[in-house]
Amino acid sequence: MRRVGVFVCHCGSNIAGTVDVERVAKEACKFPNVVFATDYKYMCSEPGQQVIKDAIKEHNLDRVVVASCSPRMHEPTFRRCLESAGMNPYLFEMANIREHCSWVHPDKEKGTVKAIDLVRKAAAKVVKDEPLQKSSIGITKRALVIGGGIAGIQVALDIADAGFPVTIVEKEPTIGGRMAQIDKTFPTLDCSACILTPKMVDASQHPNIEILSYSEVEKVEGYVGNFNITIRKKARSVDMSKCTGCGTCWEKCPTKVDSEFDMGLGKRKAIYTPFPQAVPNKPVIDRIHCTKFKNGKCGICQKFCPTGAVDFEQQDELITEKYGAIVVSTGFNQFDHSVYGEYGYGKYPDVITGLHFERLINASGPTMGKIKRPSDHKIPETVVFVKCVGSRDEAKGKSYCSRTCCMYTAKHATLVHEKIPGSKSYIFYMDVRTPGKGYEEFYKRTAEEYEAQYIRGRVSKIYQKGDKLMVRGEDSLIGRPVEIEADMVVLANAMVAREDAGDLARTLGISYDKDNFFTEAHPKLRPVETHTAGVFLAGACQGPKDIPDSVAQAGAAASKAIGLLSKTQMESDAIVSNVDESRCSGCMICKGICPYKAIDAKIITERIGGKMAERQVAEVNKSLCQGCGACTVACRAGCLNLLGFTNEQILAEVEAVCL
Amino acid sequence: MKYAYYPGCSLHSTGIEYDMSSQLVAGKLGVELKEIPDWNCCGASAGHTTNHLLGLALPARNLAIAEKEGLDVMAPCASCYNRMKTSEVAVKSSQETKARVAEVTEMEYEGKVGVKSALEVFVKDAGLDTIKSLTVKNLGGMKIAAYYGCLLVRPVGIGFDDPENPMTMDDMVTALGGEAVDWPFKTECCGASLPTAREKVGLKLVYDILTIAQSVGAEAVVTACPLCFMNLDMRQNDLNKKVDNANFHLPIFYFTELMAIAFGEKPAKAGVGKHFVDTSSVLAKYNLK
Amino acid sequence: MQPINLTSASAAGKDFVEKVRKASGVDVKACYQCGKCSAGCPVAFAMDYTPRQVMRMLQLGLTEEVLKSHSIWLCAQCETCSARCPRKLEPAKVMEALRIEAKKAGFETEDEIATFNEKFLRSVASNGRVFEAGLVIGFNLATVRPFKDAGVAPSMLANGKLKLLPHKIKGRDAVRRMFEKAEKMEGEHK
Numbered sequence A: 001m002r003r004v005g006v007f008v009c010h011c012g013s014n015i016a017g018t019v020d021v022e023r024v025a026k027e028a029c030k031f032p033n034v035v036f037a038t039d040y041k042y043m044c045s046e047p048g049q050q051v052i053k054d055a056i057k058e059h060n061l062d063r064v065v066v067a068s069c070s071p072r073m074h075e076p077t078f079r080r081c082l083e084s085a086g087m088n089p090y091l092f093e094m095a096n097i098r099e100h101c102s103w104v105h106p107d108k109e110k111g112t113v114k115a116i117d118l119v120r121k122a123a124a125k126v127v128k129d130e131p132l133q134k135s136s137i138g139i140t141k142r143a144l145v146i147g148g149g150i151a152g153i154q155v156a157l158d159i160a161d162a163g164f165p166v167t168i169v170e171k172e173p174t175i176g177g178r179m180a181q182i183d184k185t186f187p188t189l190d191c192s193a194c195i196l197t198p199k200m201v202d203a204s205q206h207p208n209i210e211i212l213s214y215s216e217v218e219k220v221e222g223y224v225g226n227f228n229i230t231i232r233k234k235a236r237s238v239d240m241s242k243c244t245g246c247g248t249c250w251e252k253c254p255t256k257v258d259s260e261f262d263m264g265l266g267k268r269k270a271i272y273t274p275f276p277q278a279v280p281n282k283p284v285i286d287r288i289h290c291t292k293f294k295n296g297k298c299g300i301c302q303k304f305c306p307t308g309a310v311d312f313e314q315q316d317e318l319i320t321e322k323y324g325a326i327v328v329s330t331g332f333n334q335f336d337h338s339v340y341g342e343y344g345y346g347k348y349p350d351v352i353t354g355l356h357f358e359r360l361i362n363a364s365g366p367t368m369g370k371i372k373r374p375s376d377h378k379i380p381e382t383v384v385f386v387k388c389v390g391s392r393d394e395a396k397g398k399s400y401c402s403r404t405c406c407m408y409t410a411k412h413a414t415l416v417h418e419k420i421p422g423s424k425s426y427i428f429y430m431d432v433r434t435p436g437k438g439y440e441e442f443y444k445r446t447a448e449e450y451e452a453q454y455i456r457g458r459v460s461k462i463y464q465k466g467d468k469l470m471v472r473g474e475d476s477l478i479g480r481p482v483e484i485e486a487d488m489v490v491l492a493n494a495m496v497a498r499e500d501a502g503d504l505a506r507t508l509g510i511s512y513d514k515d516n517f518f519t520e521a522h523p524k525l526r527p528v529e530t531h532t533a534g535v536f537l538a539g540a541c542q543g544p545k546d547i548p549d550s551v552a553q554a555g556a557a558a559s560k561a562i563g564l565l566s567k568t569q570m571e572s573d574a575i576v577s578n579v580d581e582s583r584c585s586g587c588m589i590c591k592g593i594c595p596y597k598a599i600d601a602k603i604i605t606e607r608i609g610g611k612m613a614e615r616q617v618a619e620v621n622k623s624l625c626q627g628c629g630a631c632t633v634a635c636r637a638g639c640l641n642l643l644g645f646t647n648e649q650i651l652a653e654v655e656a657v658c659l
Numbered sequence B: 001m002k003y004a005y006y007p008g009c010s011l012h013s014t015g016i017e018y019d020m021s022s023q024l025v026a027g028k029l030g031v032e033l034k035e036i037p038d039w040n041c042c043g044a045s046a047g048h049t050t051n052h053l054l055g056l057a058l059p060a061r062n063l064a065i066a067e068k069e070g071l072d073v074m075a076p077c078a079s080c081y082n083r084m085k086t087s088e089v090a091v092k093s094s095q096e097t098k099a100r101v102a103e104v105t106e107m108e109y110e111g112k113v114g115v116k117s118a119l120e121v122f123v124k125d126a127g128l129d130t131i132k133s134l135t136v137k138n139l140g141g142m143k144i145a146a147y148y149g150c151l152l153v154r155p156v157g158i159g160f161d162d163p164e165n166p167m168t169m170d171d172m173v174t175a176l177g178g179e180a181v182d183w184p185f186k187t188e189c190c191g192a193s194l195p196t197a198r199e200k201v202g203l204k205l206v207y208d209i210l211t212i213a214q215s216v217g218a219e220a221v222v223t224a225c226p227l228c229f230m231n232l233d234m235r236q237n238d239l240n241k242k243v244d245n246a247n248f249h250l251p252i253f254y255f256t257e258l259m260a261i262a263f264g265e266k267p268a269k270a271g272v273g274k275h276f277v278d279t280s281s282v283l284a285k286y287n288l289k
Numbered sequence C: 001m002q003p004i005n006l007t008s009a010s011a012a013g014k015d016f017v018e019k020v021r022k023a024s025g026v027d028v029k030a031c032y033q034c035g036k037c038s039a040g041c042p043v044a045f046a047m048d049y050t051p052r053q054v055m056r057m058l059q060l061g062l063t064e065e066v067l068k069s070h071s072i073w074l075c076a077q078c079e080t081c082s083a084r085c086p087r088k089l090e091p092a093k094v095m096e097a098l099r100i101e102a103k104k105a106g107f108e109t110e111d112e113i114a115t116f117n118e119k120f121l122r123s124v125a126s127n128g129r130v131f132e133a134g135l136v137i138g139f140n141l142a143t144v145r146p147f148k149d150a151g152v153a154p155s156m157l158a159n160g161k162l163k164l165l166p167h168k169i170k171g172r173d174a175v176r177r178m179f180e181k182a183e184k185m186e187g188e189h190k
C-alpha cells in the first residue's frame, strides 16, 4: 500500500477562476492509495512548497501529485522540493489543470470534472513510479562560434578570456561581418573600423582563439558537453602557412570582379582579401572568376608570390573536432527590394540601399568617402530616404520592424548634411522608433541641426524622369500627396535572416521562426539559449539588432557557455530508455531509430541449459539518451522502456481515465 | 484555337479600330472568334460601384452564354476584361455568390469557362516566335511606349502579367521589329472613367502620361484598351488648347493595329485612318503605309 | 475646428465598419495609416480626403462625413491602392462599398459623376448595351452643358465611332429584370 499526497494549486485565479479546486482536492481523497489531499493559493511559492514538505513528514507520504500548471516550468521546482524533504524526486507526478483545463474551458463545472480526471490519472501513475537516479558525464572544455561578425568576435573573446579554447568558423575569407562594411556608428558617430578592427586583431592574437575563415560547419553530432563537429575548410588556393599577406598577388592579378564587400560599387581582384584590415589578412582565389580556373591560362599570382603560397591544386578539407558548447552568430542579410515594382524592381542605379550608402560614405570605399551617385558619379543635392522597405509589410516583405533602420537612416541624413554643403535630405517614415540610450536625442539633432525633413508616409512610386528620380508619397500629417525630385534615393531595407539559416538550423537541430531567424528557448527568460542544450545564440541571427544589443547578447551567450564549460561533470536526466536484456533478441532495429546515436550492441554471457553462451543485446548509453522514446515504440518485442514513462505506468493512467 | 468573342460596347463604336484590327490579327494567327450571341454590356465601373451584385451579374450573363457553347471568352477591352475576370473569380470562389448571380441572371454559370484578354491570346498564347515568323513589314525600330493602363494587370495575383512592370506588349513590339522604350508609367491610370464627368482631373492624368512618354523619346504609344485609347488619342487636341505649352501629336495605336500592319495588312484596313491624332507621318517614316 | 467626440463617434461607427467589411471584404481597422494608397492614387490630388483619410475616418466612426465626401465618387477604381497596400487591404473595394452606401443614404456629393453613372446604367437597362451618343447627349443635357465634347462628334460619326440609333439586344428584357432583381436582392442582403 502506497501513501500518496495530492496538492491542488489555485494559481491565483488562473486555475481557481474556472476550476473548483476545493472539490478537486476532496474528490482526490477518494482515489486508491491517496491518504492526503489539499489545495493552496500558489503551490510553487516558498510557503506552498512548505505545505508539501510538512505533509510528507506528517502523513508519511511516499508519492506526491501536484495538480497545477505545465511541467515545463515547475516540474524541476517540485522535484527539488521532494528531494529536500528526503524523497527520491522521481516519485512525483504533475497534473496540468491550467493549460489543459482552466485556460481552455470556460465552463466551471466541466472544467472541474476534467481536472478531477486528470488528477485521478496522475495518482494512478505515481503509484507505479520507481526511484530513478541521474547519471553524469564529462565535458569537452572548448567552444565553437559559428559566424565571426561583431557578435561572434565578442563571444569568442569573452569565452577565451575565461580560459577556454574557442574556434571561430567564418564562411567569408575574413571575420568582421556587416560592421566592417559600416562607416560610422550611431548614436555616437564613432568610426566603425576604429572600434571593430582592434577587436578583430585581439581575436586573431588571442592564444585561446583559433579562426577558421572561409570555412563552414558541415555536420553536427553528439550532444551538450560533447559535440562532434565536422568543419569544411574550403579550398583557399593559398597555403596559409606560407602566405605572409604581402599583397603582391592581388596587385598583379589582371582579373577584376565586382566587390561583394563594396556592394558591387567597387572592384576587387580574383585573388583578394575583402578589405585591407581583413583578419586573417591572407587572400583567397575566387575560382568562379579566376582565369586560371576558367581556362587554364594566367597563373600570374603564382608566378609573383615570393613565398610560393599560391596553390591551384588545393582541395576542400574536412576536419572533425570535439566541442562542449556552440554559439551561433551568423548575423543577417539585407532584404532584396527587387520585389518592389513600384520602386523600379532594383533597376534604377541611383536607388540604393543602406549598406550601399555605407560603402559610398566610407573613406576606404569605392568613392574614397565622397557621396557620388552610382550612375554618373555626380554629387547628389537632394537625397530621399525611404524607411521600412521590406519591413512592416505583409504584402511584399516582412511583418516585423527591423529595429535599426530608423537610427541608421538618421545617421545617413546627418552624414549627407555634413559631407555635401547645400544638400537637402528628406526622410519618408511611418514611425520613428528610437528606443535606445541617446537615440531619441540623436534623431532630434538630425531633424533640427542637420535639417533633415521628415515626412510621415510610405512612398508609393519612384521613377526616373530625365536625370532625376521622382519620389511620390503622401504627407499623411497634412493629408496631401507630395512629390520630390531627387538625385539619389536610399532605401532602408529590412534586416532579414541569412539565406542558409534554415539549413544551418537543421544541421544544428535548433528551431527557427517563420522568417528564418533562430528561435530562443524563451522570449523573455531564456533569450540566448535554444531548445537544444548546449547551443546558444548571439547577434542578429536571432532577430534584427543593432551593435550594442548584439554585443550585449554576445556577452550573455558567452557567460552561458562559460557556465557550461566550467562544470567538471554534467548531470544527465534520469528519464532514459532501458533494455530488458532477458527479452532482447539483439535485432538492433532500435539502433537505427535513435536520433542521438545512444544505442549500441553489446555481447552478454548467460547460462542456457547449464551451458554458458554468448548473445548480442542492445545497450543504451545513459548520457547520450535524451529520453525521446522513439526506440521504445520501434522495439518489436517491447523490451525497451522509457524510465518514468514505462508501459505499465502509461497503462495505469489510461485505465484510471477510461475504466 | 476558338474563342467566344466579347467586343463590348466600345469595340462596336469608339473602339472600332480595335475590333477591325483584332479580326485581322485573329485571321493571321488562326484564332477563330465567334461573337457571343446577343451579348450585353458588362456595366463597366458604373455597374459595380452602384450595385455590387449587378456588377457581378452583368458579365456573368455573357460568361454563361459562352459556357453553353463551351468556349473561353476573349475580351479585348481592359475594362470589360477586368469586370469579367472579377465575376469569374467571384463565382469560382464562392458557392453563395454563384447562386446569387444565377438567380439574378436566370442562367447557370458554373465557372467552367473563363476570360482572357486579347493580349494574352494574341501575344502570350500565340508566342513571340509565331509573331516573328508572321512579320513581313518590320516596324523598323520605331520607338514605342507600351501603355497597359491600370485595369489590365489587376487585380494583383489574378492578372496575367506583372502589376507594376508588365512586359507582354513590350515583347510584342520587339518581336515586330520596333523598339520598346522602358518607361515608368506603363500601369498608371489614365482616368478613363473621369474625363466626361470631371474633365480637369482626367486631363491631368492624360497629360502626365503623354509627357513622360514623350520625355523617354517615344514616337508612338501602343495600348490594349479602347478606353485608354480614346482618352489618349482624343484628348490631345483638348490638352493643346487648354494647357499652356502643351503640344502633343503623339500617335496612339492599338497593339492589334501594329500587329496587323507588320503582318502585311494595309493600315486603313486595320482602322488606322480613324484616329484623331495623325499617324501617317510616323508610318511613312518607317515605310509602313 | 470643432473637436470630434470620439466616445460617441467610435461607438456609432462600429456597425458601419462591420458593414463595410461585409460588403468589401476589407477590415479597415487593419489600416496602419501609411499613406501608400494615397501617394499612388492618380486622383488623390483632386479628392477632399485622401484614400488613407477615408480609411481613418471610418476607423474613427465619422461615417456621415465619409459618405458625403467627394473622394468616393472621384475614385477611378484603378486599384493602384489595392495593388500596393502593405497590409493587403483593398481601399478600392472600400470606395466601391462606400459609393453604394452613399447612394442608399441619398448623398451624391459628386452629382455629375452620379448622373453620368445613372445615365450609363439606364442605357444598359433599356438597350442591353450602352448607347454612347445618347449617353453623352443625355448627360450633357442633364448637367446643362449641351455643347461639351460636341466638337468631336461629326468626325466620330463619319468614322463609324458614334451611332445615331441605339443597338437593342434581344435579351434586353432579361437584362432589365437583372437590374430589378439585383436591386431587390442587394437591398435584402446584409
Ligand SMILES: Cc1cc2nc3c(=O)[nH]c(=O)nc-3n(C[C@H](O)[C@H](O)[C@H](O)COP(=O)(O)OP(=O)(O)OC[C@H]3O[C@@H](n4cnc5c(N)ncnc54)[C@H](O)[C@@H]3O)c2cc1C
Pocket (backbone or CB within 6 Å): A146, A147, A148, A149, A150, A151, A152, A169, A170, A171, A172, A174, A175, A176, A177, A178, A179, A182, A184, A185, A186, A187, A215, A216, A217, A329, A330, A331, A332, A333, A334, A353, A354, A355, A358, A404, A408, A411, A498, A500, A504, A538, A539, A540, A541, A545, A546, A547, A548, A550
Ligand atoms: C545599413 C546599415 C547600417 C547600420 N548601422 C549601424 C550603426 O550605425 N550602429 C549600430 O549599432 N548598428 C548598425 N547596424 C546594425 C549592425 O550591422 C548589426 O547590428 C551587426 O552587424 C550585427 O552583428 P552580427 O555579428 O550579429 O551579424 P553580422 O555582422 O551579419 O555577422 C555575421 C557573420 O557570420 C558569418 N556567417 C553567416 N553565415 C555563416 C555560416 N553559415 N557559417 C559561418 N559563418 C557565417 C557572416 O559572414 C558574418 O561574418 C547597421 C545595419 C545596416 C544594414
Ligand code: SF4
Pocket (backbone or CB within 6 Å): A238, A242, A243, A244, A245, A246, A247, A248, A249, A250, A282, A283, A304, A305, A306, A307, A308, A309, A310
Ligand atoms: S603573394 Fe603570396 S604571400 Fe603575398 S599575399 Fe599573395 S599568396 Fe600571400
Ligand code: SF4
Pocket (backbone or CB within 6 Å): A387, A388, A389, A391, A392, A400, A401, A402, A403, A404, A405, A406, A407, A431, A432, A433, A492
Ligand atoms: S526601425 Fe524604423 S525604419 Fe526600420 S522597420 Fe522599424 S520603424 Fe521601419
Ligand code: SF4
Pocket (backbone or CB within 6 Å): C030, C031, C032, C033, C034, C035, C036, C037, C038, C051, C052, C055, C084, C085, C086, C087, C088, C089, C091
Ligand atoms: S496603403 Fe493600406 S495600410 Fe496604408 S494607408 Fe492605405 S489602406 Fe492603410
Ligand code: SF4
Pocket (backbone or CB within 6 Å): B189, C037, C040, C041, C042, C043, C044, C051, C074, C075, C076, C077, C078, C079, C080, C081, C082, C091, C092, C095
Ligand atoms: S482605386 Fe480609387 S482610391 Fe484607389 S488608387 Fe485608384 S482612384 Fe485612388
